[in-house]
Amino acid sequence: MRVSVITVTVLSVLAFCKPTLAAKKRRRRDFDLPRPKYDLEHNSGPTNEDEERLVIDMFRDYNNLIRPSPCHNQSVVYIEFGMAMILLINVDEKNQIMQTNVWLTLKWNDCHFDWNPRDYSGIESLRVPVDRVWIPDIVLFNNADGNYEVSYHSNVVVDYQGNVIWVPPAIYKSSCRIDVEYFPFDEQVCVLMFGSWTYSSDEVKLKWYMNKRWVELEDYSYSGIWDVMDVPGQLIDKQSRIQFQIVIRRKTLFYTVILIIPTVLMAFLSMMVFYLPAEGSEKITLGISILLALVVFLLLVSKILPPTSDTIPLMAKYLLLTFILNIVTIMATVIIINVYFRSGNTHSMPTFVRTIFLNFLPTLLVMKRPERIPVFNGYFVEEYCAEEIFDASLVMPSIAATILPFSDVARTQATMQKHMSTEKSAMNRRRNNNGQGRLGSLKKNKWSILQRTKSEVETSAKLSNASNNNSVHSNLDKFEDPQSSSFNLYKAGAYTLAPPTEEVGRDAGKHHYEQRVSRELRATVDSIAFIAEHMKGEMSNKKVCDDWKYISMVIDRLLLVIFFGITLGGTIGIIFSAPHVFDFVDQHRIIQRLIAQSKLETMP
Numbered sequence: 001m002r003v004s005v006i007t008v009t010v011l012s013v014l015a016f017c018k019p020t021l022a023a024k025k026r027r028r029r030d031f032d033l034p035r036p037k038y039d040l041e042h043n044s045g046p047t048n049e050d051e052e053r054l055v056i057d058m059f060r061d062y063n064n065l066i067r068p069s070p071c072h073n074q075s076v077v078y079i080e081f082g083m084a085m086i087l088l089i090n091v092d093e094k095n096q097i098m099q100t101n102v103w104l105t106l107k108w109n110d111c112h113f114d115w116n117p118r119d120y121s122g123i124e125s126l127r128v129p130v131d132r133v134w135i136p137d138i139v140l141f142n143n144a145d146g147n148y149e150v151s152y153h154s155n156v157v158v159d160y161q162g163n164v165i166w167v168p169p170a171i172y173k174s175s176c177r178i179d180v181e182y183f184p185f186d187e188q189v190c191v192l193m194f195g196s197w198t199y200s201s202d203e204v205k206l207k208w209y210m211n212k213r214w215v216e217l218e219d220y221s222y223s224g225i226w227d228v229m230d231v232p233g234q235l236i237d238k239q240s241r242i243q244f245q246i247v248i249r250r251k252t253l254f255y256t257v258i259l260i261i262p263t264v265l266m267a268f269l270s271m272m273v274f275y276l277p278a279e280g281s282e283k284i285t286l287g288i289s290i291l292l293a294l295v296v297f298l299l300l301v302s303k304i305l306p307p308t309s310d311t312i313p314l315m316a317k318y319l320l321l322t323f324i325l326n327i328v329t330i331m332a333t334v335i336i337i338n339v340y341f342r343s344g345n346t347h348s349m350p351t352f353v354r355t356i357f358l359n360f361l362p363t364l365l366v367m368k369r370p371e372r373i374p375v376f377n378g379y380f381v382e383e384y385c386a387e388e389i390f391d392a393s394l395v396m397p398s399i400a401a402t403i404l405p406f407s408d409v410a411r412t413q414a415t416m417q418k419h420m421s422t423e424k425s426a427m428n429r430r431r432n433n434n435g436q437g438r439l440g441s442l443k444k445n446k447w448s449i450l451q452r453t454k455s456e457v458e459t460s461a462k463l464s465n466a467s468n469n470n471s472v473h474s475n476l477d478k479f480e481d482p483q484s485s486s487f488n489l490y491k492a493g494a495y496t497l498a499p500p501t502e503e504v505g506r507d508a509g510k511h512h513y514e515q516r517v518s519r520e521l522r523a524t525v526d527s528i529a530f531i532a533e534h535m536k537g538e539m540s541n542k543k544v545c546d547d548w549k550y551i552s553m554v555i556d557r558l559l560l561v562i563f564f565g566i567t568l569g570g571t572i573g574i575i576f577s578a579p580h581v582f583d584f585v586d587q588h589r590i591i592q593r594l595i596a597q598s599k600l601e602t603m604p
Contacts, residue, residue, distance in 0.1 A: 051123060051126065053120065054120045055126065058112075058115070058126070059132065064131070064134045065134070066134065067134060067203065068109070068110040068111065068134060069110075069111055075202075076204065077136075078109075078204075078207055079106055079107070079136050079138065079206050079207070080105075080107040080108070080209040081105070081106060081138065081206050081207070081242050082104070082209030082212050083102050083103070083192070083216065083233075084102060084103040084105070084215065084217070084219060085100060085215050085217060085220055085228075085231065086101045086102060086169075087100070087220070087223075088100055088228065088248065089171070091178075091225070093183075093304060094303070096177060096306055097144045097175060097176065098175075098176040098190045099171065099173050099174075100171070100172055100174070101169070103167060103168075103169050104138075104166075104167065105165070106136060106168075107165045107166075107209055108164055109161075109162050110133070110134070110162050110164055113158045114160060114162040115160050116160070126157075127155045127156070127157055128155060129155055129156075130153045130155060130156050130168075131153070133156055133164060136199070137197045139194070139196075140193065141195060141241070142192070143173065143175075144174055144175045151171070152168060152169055152170070153168060154166070154167065172192065174191075174192055176188065176191070178306055180306065181311040181312075182313075182314050182579065182580075183304075183305060183316075184259065185250070185252055185314065185578035186250055187247065187248070187250070188226075188250075189247050190245070190248065191243050191244070191245055191246070193242075193243045194206075194243070195241035195242065196240065200240065201238040201240035204240070205238070206235060206239050206241070207235070211601060212598055212601065214232060214233060214594060214601070215233065215244050215246070217591050218595060225251055226249065226250060226251065227248065227250075228247070228587070228594075229249050229590060230245070230247040249580060249585060251585075259297065259300070259301075260315070263294075263297055263319060263322060264571055266290055266294060266322065267318075267322040267325070267567050268564075268567055269286075269290060270287065270325060270326045270563075271559075271560060271567055273330075273333055274332075274333075274336075274559045275556070278336055278556070279340070283336075284330065284333055284337075287326060287333055288330065291327070291330070294322055294323045295323075297319055298316075298320075298323065301313065301315055301319060314577070314578055318571070318575060325563060325567065336556055339551055340548065341548075342545070342548040344543075344544030345541060347548070349544065353551070354547070357550075357551040358547060358550065358554075361554050362554055365557045365558060365561065
C-alpha cells in the first residue's frame, strides 16, 4: 500500500514538470536556429520582435559579474570618464563639506555586445537596465556622507560596436578643505576624486571622455554665493584615479554689508570715546557698549568658520584688533577720568608732567588753551568777583571812610558812582555787540577805575585839614604797599565797611571816631585777611584742578590721534591684504570661456 502511494506521487510530479522542460528545450532549439536575414531597403523599420530578439542574442551566455573580455588584444579595460556640473548646492565652511549636483559619464567597450544592425532591422543602439550589465565600480573617494556611489541607477546605452555608455545623475557631498585665511575674500579649491574601488590599474584604467579635460559647464546654474573660476581635471596614480578641481571664489557683497562695514564703523567709533568730556560716565558707557557689540560679531564669525588652528581668518584678525583697542580704550578712559578729578589737595603735579602735558604736547597737538584770567598778587579774579564782590562803588567809600574826613566821603562816593556807571554802560554795549564780553577787559577796566578813584582819594586827602594828614598818609601807605594785607584786600574788594553815621560830628567827635574805627578796623582786617587767605587757597587749588583737567584733555587728544592712526592702519593693512579685494568677477564671461576651452580641446 505504501509503495503504491509513493509511485503515484512520483508520476504526478513528472507529469507537472514535463511541459516546463519541453518549453525550455523548444526555446533552446529556437536559439540554435540560424539568424534570418533582413533587407533594410524593403524593411519598414525595427519592431518589438527585433528588439526582443536582439536582447536575447545579446545576453546569451553573458555574466554581468565578470569583467568584460579584452578587445583588440588588450588586457586592460579603459573607462572613459567625464563629469558635468549642474549646480553648486552648498559649501559648508564649518563642516568643510561641498555639496554638488553632477552628471557622470562612463563609457567602456564590451566585445560581447557587438552585432550587425542589418540582422536586426537596423537597430544600432539598445537601452537596458544597469543591473543587467557589468559596470565599473567607480566611486567618489572623498565622500563625506557615506554614499560613495550614485543613488539613481539609470539605464545604460549599448551600441552595435560594443560601446556601453552610462550617464547617472548624482548629488555628492564631498570633503573640501576650507582655507579661511582671507575670509570673506577667500578662494577655495575643492577636489572630487573618482576611481575604481576594487580594480587595480592593471585591470581598469581611466581616461578622458571625448578628450574633455575639464568639467562640463554647459548646463551649469549660477550660484548666488560662489563664483566658479576654474574646473580643471587631472589623471593620477597610473590613470587609476581621476580628480577634478573646483576653484570657487566667494561673493563678498553680503559679508561686506553685514559684517565688514559694521565692524569698521565700530572700530572708528571706539576711538570717539576720547572725544567725549570726562565729567560724566558716558565715556565708559560707550566703550562697554562697543565691546559687547564686538563680542556679538566674534560669536557670529565663530559660527560661520571652522574651528581650525592652522590660520586665523582675516575678519577674525580685524575683530581681534578692534576688540583689543576697545579694551585699551576703556582702560585709558579710566585713567583719564582719574586725572580729570585730581586736585591740589590730593595730588601734587610733578615738574616733568607740567612740562610735557602743559607745554610740549599741546603745541605738538595744535591745542590752544584759553587765555588765563589775570592774576593780581596771586588771586584769580573770577567773573563773579569782578561783577559782584569786586565792586568799587562799595569798596572805595568804605576805604575813604577810614582815611578821609566824613565831609569828603560823599564826594568820593559820587565820583565812584559816576565812573562805575560809565564803565558798566560801555561793558553792556560790548556784550550786546560781541556776545559775552572779555573777562580780562572787564577786570582791566575795573582796576583802572580803582586806580583813578584812588588818585582822587589821595588828592582829597591832601586838601583835608592838617590834623588828619598823618592818619591819611599812614592809611594810604598801607594800601599802596603791595606787600601789605590791606593792599591785597583792597584789590580783592574786601573792604566793605559802611560809612559813618550822621550822629558823628565833623569836628567834635573826630578823635573819638578815629579811635573806635581803628579798633574795629583792626579786628575786621584780621577777619578779612583770614577770608582772603582762604579764598587765595581756593583759587590756587582751582588753578591746580584746571591744570589737571587740561592734562586730561591733552591725554584725550593724544590718544585720539594715536588710536585713529592704529585703526586706520589696521583697517588698510588687514582688510586690504586679501588678494582678491578689488577683483570684479563676471561669472557669465568665465563660464563661456571655460566652455569654449573645453570644446577646443575636444576637436581632433
